Amino acid sequence: MTIAIYPGSFDPFTNGHLDILKSGSEIFEKVIIAVSYNVNKEGFLPIAERVDLIKKCVNKFPNVEVDTYQGLTVDYAKTKGAQVLLRGLRTSFDFEYELQLSQTNNTLDKNLKTIFLITKPEFNYISSSMVREVLVNKGDISKFVPDVVNEYLVSKYGI
Numbered sequence: 001m002t003i004a005i006y007p008g009s010f011d012p013f014t015n016g017h018l019d020i021l022k023s024g025s026e027i028f029e030k031v032i033i034a035v036s037y038n039v040n041k042e043g044f045l046p047i048a049e050r051v052d053l054i055k056k057c058v059n060k061f062p063n064v065e066v067d068t069y070q071g072l073t074v075d076y077a078k079t080k081g082a083q084v085l086l087r088g089l090r091t092s093f094d095f096e097y098e099l100q101l102s103q104t105n106n107t108l109d110k111n112l113k114t115i116f117l118i119t120k121p122e123f124n125y126i127s128s129s130m131v132r133e134v135l136v137n138k139g140d141i142s143k144f145v146p147d148v149v150n151e152y153l154v155s156k157y158g159i
């Protein structure tokens, strides 16, 4: 069984993330969305809230799980028996960073392959950082994130 890890910060989970996840779940037998966190850096949303929101967004995909990890992605992937790292690509800007990351990971563990899926054009400008920026300035994020994420953030930030 091919297990893919889809690692990221997902802070918050966006329509772009969901698009890559949907395609990944059609290709691989199991996809684990792995939310990376650092105990010394909380991020925008606490890890438990990020996980809870992602679970609500993906509960209709039977072969998708949501988990968290700290430390090296390659070490986490090994504990899960995963052969693939799934990543999304938007622009050439992503490519430069992702190339370096995937080559580093493949050097650390030559059995772990990174597979990239290209985002659909309607999602390729969406990023978590842009969503955070619009949200804190009380803008409308409903076009960028799944409904459940929008509803949660709107109520949390009183917009």
Ligand code: ADP
Residues within 6 Å of the ligand: 007, 008, 009, 010, 011, 014, 015, 016, 017, 020, 086, 087, 088, 089, 090, 094, 118, 119, 120, 123, 124, 125, 126, 127, 128
């Ligand atoms: P990281 O902090 O590891 O970059 P992110 O949560 O920002 O984590 O992104 C996780 C993965 O999802 C990355 O591979 C990223 O390129 C991809 N991704 C982010 N936004 C989009 C989008 N709009 N369309 C497709 N892929 C995306």
